[in-house]
Amino acid sequence: MDEKDLLILQILEDNSRLSRDEMALMAELEPDEIETRIAALEEGGVIRNYTAVIDWDKAVNGEVAAIIDLKVNPERDYGYDRIADRLSRFRQVKSLRLVTGVYDLQLMVTGRNMQEIARFVSEYIAPMDRVRETATHIIMRTYKEYGHSFMDRETTERIPYSL
Amino acid sequence: MKDFISKRAKTIPPSGIRKFFDLALTMEEVISLGVGEPDFCTPWNICEASIYSIEQGGTAYTSNRGLQPLREAISDSLGKNYGLSYDPDREMIITTGVSEGLDIAVRAVVDPGDEVLVAEPCYVSYSPCVTLAGGIPVPVPCSGKDHFRLNPDVLMERITARSKVLIINFPNNPTGAVMRREHLKAIADIATDHDLLLISDEVYSELTYESRHTAAATVGDLRERTITLNGFSKAYAMTGWRIGYLCAPEDICNAALKIHQYVMLCAPVMGQVAALEGIRKGEDEKDRMVREYRVRRNVFVDSLNRIGLSCHLPEGAFYAFPSVEKTGMNDVEFAETLLKEEHVAVVPGSVFGEGGMNHVRCAYAVSRKELKEAIVRMERFISSHRG
Structure with a gap:
């Protein structure tokens, strides 16, 4: 590199x-x-995929997304890796990170509606061994993603010539 | 009623692009490569610093020289980046853009009848400022065969007993030319031999792509006979904030300061606060913009040559300066017809002085998407005029 x-x-x-x-x-x-x-x-796995940055609010696909914070008991010898591996296998989990602070793992989950997400969390995530606590934050609006702002700003007019 | 307009005001030529400007304003979907400023917004941390300072009541005059911490930060940065050493308390003034810096520099040193050598093509204000100060501007053309660097032999031809000052601007607007140390050395020798003062406008110093900028005052013994002008507009995308600076030996600086305090009092405080944030914490954002310009330069200049507008690779600033000779049009015709037919705005090179004839200035400080579209339109334009 x-x-x-x-x-x-x-x-x-x-x-x-x-x-x-x-x-x-x-x-x-x-x-x-x-x-x-x-x-x-x-x-070498540095480039994992080629995708698009999509403003799903504009696409109006009706889906909702949530960020879910988890407190997890780490495992001897494996730490967080094995539970992260299990979590990442759910299709609903779009991203998964280990973070510092009050919570340990942070997931982004999407679903057709809030009930679906609530069900997913209560049926699959919360009952998992080693998951001590969950906090679900429904995403209300995305303003910026991967460096791209979704705000529709008025552009300031530039003059056509300046020397 | 008398004609109240002064003779001096009358001698200054009107803007060479007025008619283009008016024409462009009547058109739809113009892609403008005619703008001499970054297309980026000022990095947001810089804006935040200024907004916060206004909220805290930072709206008063500053000292004539400008905010002390800003001058110190500039002095440190000039030392670190270019090996320049200027005392922030005695050899520096914060100016309202480089435009003011140039004006007060000229007025501080030019007496009526003095000849001022101006390396052309160059920014349009140099000669009028000389005229307003009562001096006589003497153009020294830089030509395409020298990659638009100042040729020492051509300079020698224009020197007379009345020559007092030489104004240069590298990296250059409009050509993107850069003078490296070896090129400046020859100019330094001539300046010393003929006892000339140098005014060096280095506002594009951060925008070099092949080598690090050489500050004129670090070459030979030029420091004692150089006024260095620079500013924040281009490197930090801060054109509208109007912050520049003038650095010079103490006696010259004091003379310029007298003029500055009467005509400007001080540069706007909001801009000074913003500039301080920029110079302290704007390095990463600046580097990011420079990388982007470099990428655009490579793509754009390559495309110009491909469509038949021969163009040397500009080493600095954000301008390409292709020759339009092969199209059979002169630069003014080319710019006007291109605007009318394809709605692409470029600036005729002759606006910047005789060295710029038969070239056009294209600023690549526009998005890659627009640059690409501009090339499509220019290519269509050129093939439709090939006959």
Whole structure:
């Protein structure tokens, strides 16, 4: 991993749909080298997937999302890894992190409605061994995701010329 | 009634782009590559610092020289980044943009009849400021074959017994040219031999892509005969805040300070507070913007050459300066027809002085998406005029 790799990752994180020629110009590398480096980054598991940043509020798919904080008793020899592994296997769990603070694990869960999420938490998450406490926060609105603001700001007019 | 307008005001030429400006305002979906400012908003931490300071009642005059902590921070940063050393209490003034800095610098040193050499193409205010101070601007053209650097031989040809000052601006608006240490050395020798004072506008110093900026005052013995001008507009995307600074040996600085205190009193305090936040904590945001300009430069300049507008790789600022000679149009015709037919705004190079003829200035400080669309339109324009 060198500076060029980091630059490629930055370019991809901003827009993963550029052609390799465009990326080559941006990163000041040959197109072939771009391809080799990206392949290596994929191979090494640094690049996990290529997705889109979607404002689901605008898409009006009717789904709801919640952040769920968990207090968990860590396991001897494994810490949080094994329970995290089990949690991550649920399709409903979109993201899962170990965090510092009052709670240990933080999940993002989506569902068709609040009842569905409530049921998921009470039937599957809360009863798990080692889960001591849950706190469910329904997401009311997303203002910013992965560096992209969802706010519709009025753009200030720039003058057409200035010297 | 008498004609009240002064002769001096009459001698200053009107803006060379007025008609373009008016024309563009009547059009829809104009992509403007004509704007000499970053397309980024000022980083938010900088705005927050200024908003907070206003809430705390920070709305009064500052000292004439500007806020002490700001001057100290600038002095440290100039030392760290360029090896410059200026005493923040005796050799520095915070100005209302570099525009004011240039004006008071010229007025501090130019007497009526003095000749002021101006390396062109350059920002449009230099010569008018000289004229307003009673001096005589003497253009020194920089040409494409020198990558728009100031050629020492051409400079020599324009020097007379009345030459007193040389104004340069590198990284350059409009060409993006950069003078490295070896290039500046030759100019330093000439300045010393002919006892010239140098006014060096270095407002694009943070925007260099191939090598670190060389501050003129660090070359040879130029420090004692240089007024260094710089500011926050370009590096920190802070054009509207109007904060620049002037650094010079104490006697020259004091002369400029007298003019500054009568015409400006002080630079706006909100902008000074913002600038302080920028210089203390804006480094990462600044670097991020510079990286983005570099990426856009590579893509844009490559595209210009591909569609037949030959363009050297600019090493600094955020301007590409392609030649339009091959299109058979001069720069004014090209800019006007391109605006009318494809709604793309570029600035004719001749606006910036004789060295800029047959070139157009394209600012790539616009989003990648717009740059891409601009290239599509320009390519269509060029092929439709090939006949």
